[in-house]
Amino acid sequence: MAQQFDAIHRALRYVERDHHSLQLAPSLPKLMQLLILEQFDAPINYFPNFLSKQEADWLFTQSQRLTWQQNQITMLGKVMPVPRLETIYGDSGCDYLYSHSVLLQPKPWTEWLLWLKEKIETTTQHRYHITVGNRYRSGRDSISWHSDDEPTMGKEPAISSVSLGATRRFSLKSRQDSSIQHFDLEHGSLLLMRPGCQSTHLHQVPKSTKVTGERINWTFRPHINGKS
Ligand SMILES: O=C(O)CCC(=O)C(=O)O
Numbered sequence: 001m002a003q004q005f006d007a008i009h010r011a012l013r014y015v016e017r018d019h020h021s022l023q024l025a026p027s028l029p030k031l032m033q034l035l036i037l038e039q040f041d042a043p044i045n046y047f048p049n050f051l052s053k054q055e056a057d058w059l060f061t062q063s064q065r066l067t068w069q070q071n072q073i074t075m076l077g078k079v080m081p082v083p084r085l086e087t088i089y090g091d092s093g094c095d096y097l098y099s100h101s102v103l104l105q106p107k108p109w110t111e112w113l114l115w116l117k118e119k120i121e122t123t124t125q126h127r128y129h130i131t132v133g134n135r136y137r138s139g140r141d142s143i144s145w146h147s148d149d150e151p152t153m154g155k156e157p158a159i160s161s162v163s164l165g166a167t168r169r170f171s172l173k174s175r176q177d178s179s180i181q182h183f184d185l186e187h188g189s190l191l192l193m194r195p196g197c198q199s200t201h202l203h204q205v206p207k208s209t210k211v212t213g214e215r216i217n218w219t220f221r222p223h224i225n226g227k228s
Pocket of ligand 1 (some may be wrong): 161170185204205
């Protein structure tokens with residue numbers, strides 16, 4: 001108990017000192033990570049052990065067996081490859097266009113993605129109609145600052161994100177004061193970006209020279225044409 005108290009004290013001192021760059025490292029006890037999130041009223045919830053190790057390993061292998069593609073994105077009139085691989089599954093008629101240039105057309109749900117969707121819906125109490133997969137082959141792959149505000153998701157969507165494989169840093173930037181918080185997203189974890197998060201914050205998964213392993217991320221999203 002005394003030890004836990006000590007750790008919490010140390011974390012809070014750190015938070016006071018450096019609250020513009022709050023870093024939640026996996027080495028911090030989970031309870032403390034939650035406490036710090038609470039303190040900053042971040043528009044997210046993090047569930048580090050959402051999946052068991054066995055479930056996460058199995059889902060990672062299943063995900064790797066799917067067909068992935070590298071899409072092209074147009075930015076400022078220039079066409080370039082998206083710096084990661086992508087795929088999408090979901091209800092029919094729920095096409096997803098992002099950055100006005102990349103159109104993703106869902107394949108029908110697999111059994112195991114449906115299982116994952118239902119598990120997430122039970123935990124978060126939000127409904128989802130599509131899931132976009134991001135495959136980061138190594139630390140060289142990334143997603144840059146953005147918010148997910150495509151009109152097909154409806155107003156103020158809740159977005160749930162499951163991480164499999166290598167741990168990657170996820171950064172959240174306030175639109176109001178540009179303060180940035182960093183979170184390390186671990187194998188088998190769930191990150192919920194609550195309604196409102198997309199209008200108050202931007203997020204990214206930056207490139208990293210330290211990460212060599214592969215990570216797959218599934219973001220579950222609502223869609224206005226959703227059937228379920
Ligand atoms: O890989 C992640 O954790 C974030 C993915 C993301 O930001 C997105 O798909 O919009």
